[in-house]
Amino acid sequence: MTIEDLRATVDDFRGMIAGKPDAGYALTNGDILDLLSELVTRRDADAVIRGIHDPVDALHLPSGRRMRVCAGCGADDGNWQPWPCPTIGALEAVNR
Secondary structure (H helix, E strand, C coil), X not given: CCHHHHHHHHHHHHHHHCCCCCCCCCCXXXXXXXXXXXXXXXXXXXXXXXXXXXEEEEEECCCCEEEEEEEEEECCCCCEEECXXXXXXXXXXXXX
């Protein structure tokens, strides 16, 4: 499911519940809309972060072997961070 699909789902959901009284459930219609909007915002952020931290193929010069590194992470000494980097690891842990 893409971000656009999620936004369309939220919009469809808003249309379905617009004008309907709360049926006495634990969550009000506004609560549900807030939760869905937050989900879209988090997925947007997740997609942006993953885009910055995409894996790329690189040549490890000392060994002559190819390896996957993070396009967004580097070290002070000019080396690349192996992928998955700590940022992607943190995203994976949160999204489990």
